[in-house]
Amino acid sequence: MENADLIATGVEVEGGGRAAMERNRGAVREALRQIAEVDAANLTRADRERLIEEIAAEVVGYGPIEPLLARDDISEIMVNTARSVFIETSGKMGRTEITFRDEEQLLRICRKMVEGVGRTVDSQSPMCDARLPDGSRINVIIPPLAVDGTHLTIRKFKKDKLVLKDLVGFGALTPEASEVLRIIGRVRINLIISGGTGSGKTTLLNCLTGSIDHTERVITCEDTAELQLQQPHVVRLETRPANTEGSGSITMRDLVRNALRMKPHRIIVGEVRDDAAVDLIQAMNTGHMGSMGTIHANDPRGGLARLEALIRTGPGYQSLPSHIIRKDISDSLDVIIQTQQLHNGRRVITHITEIGGIEGDNVVTQDLFKFNFKAGRLEGQGVIRPKFQDRAAQYGELENLVIALTEASENRA
Structure with a gap:
């Protein structure tokens, strides 16, 4: 042989x-x-x-980076050309001694990765988002866009699915805030998670979905499927880029619109980054309570402004007065949660903020929890009866909600 x-x-x-x-x-x-x-x-x-x-x-x-992919303590692998590989562990970045033989080997490995999900990376399509069989998210960008050579970035996820209690253990939030988030996830509160790149938005979203009742039908819409929902009735949808002829693309808005026809209880958008925001807000306001999404912004107010800007990109929304769009947001969205990665690498929740309606042209908000940077922890802000208390009562969670908010306020520094 x-x-x-x-x-x-x-x-x-x-x-x-x-x-x-x-x-x-x-x-x-x-x-x-x-x-x-x-x-x-x-x-x-x-x-x-x-x-x-x-x-x-x-x-x-996948060649030289196979040992890195096998390690569960690594959250990011960053290949900055064939001769330079960095990793992130516990929020800190460091260079490894791993290298590829040459640019050709690195490009071959990248192509193997993206072809596994039916995508390509070449001179016609020099940028590509894809995922590995274990759910890790990858991004590849090659010359001529990448001046010094091929770059590969891999966002890894832990093999064991995290829950809210794990985030308490990591110091990302307190037990009282964890209980409030559990209730928010269970009683079908519409929410957006806001934060910067790598701040823990997807991890928190995964944890929140752990509170969803197993009888609910959940449809996820993502550019690259990475959510790890813990329910039995989940439908996962993924966007598709245009082919080399420039046709055949399926956008996030296409997915969200199609999801509305699939009898969902909830719709979860991995990242709201375009006019799909219009359809998500409409879904939240037309009976699909408990829908969720993430957005890139630095604080809750910035998240609301970003959401408004994305809605305005939708056809027919460009010329709408701001107060009408903000009224739609306030009628649809219940809570915005802010995540942040601190300078020491620690990922925390800095705000759990309730949307309280609209006054004049402005969306009214109140912080249920806010991060005390001096004390280094998330603290209750004295709100004992939030606007969504009636929803909590319907699910038999009002007493638990009041107890958690009371204890959080009493423990404030």
Whole structure:
């Protein structure tokens, strides 16, 4: 049997995620060992084993970064050309000693990653968002847009799904705030999570969905599917970029509009970044209570302004007076939650803010919780009876809500 045939024997052609990849790697390792026994060359056993691992990673894995992908303590992998690989652990970035042989190897690995979900990266499409079988989100950008060479960024997610109590353990919020967020998630409050890149928006959104009743039908709309919902009745939708001819794209707005026809209880938009904001707000205001999304902004007020700006990009909304758009937002949205990554790498929730209606041209807000940077913790702001208390009462959660808010206010520094 030829060497190539021997390596191919037992390798699964189709996907199957991380488990299939490990089975394939085992088959390749065994084939390589058989070849090494016949043609051992002048290598020590240790050198042969190292070479076998490198070839196996190249054939059925993702080359030099395979060990990084296997580590659960890494949240980001940043490949800044073939000779420079950085990682983020516990909110801190650092350079590794890992390198690729050359630009060609790095580009080949990137193409293998994106082709796994039917996408391409080449001179016609030099930027690409995709995901790995384990749900990790990847971004690739190649020359000529990337001046110094191919860049690959991987946002990894923990294998074990986090819950709100885990965020308490990480110091992102207090037990009282965790209880309020649990109630908010359960009683079908419309909310937006606001924050900067890498501030923990998606992680918090995943945790909040843990409170959704298992009888509810949830539809998620994302550019790259990364949400890890914990319910049995979930439909996951993903946008599609245009092909090389410039046609065939499916936008976020297309997905949200289609989701409305699929009898959802809730619609969750991974990131609101365009005029899909129009459809999400309309969904929130037409019976799909408990819908959620994330948005990029530095504070709750900025999140509301960003949402207004995105709505204004929708056809027919450009010329609408601001007070009409703000009235739609205040009628639809109940809560905005702000996340932030501190200078020391710690990710925290800085605001849990309730939308209280509109006065004149301005959306009225009140903070239920606000981060005390001097004390280093999230604190209650003395609001004991929030606007959504009636919804909490309908679900039998009013007493729990009042107790949590009272204790948070009493523990304020």
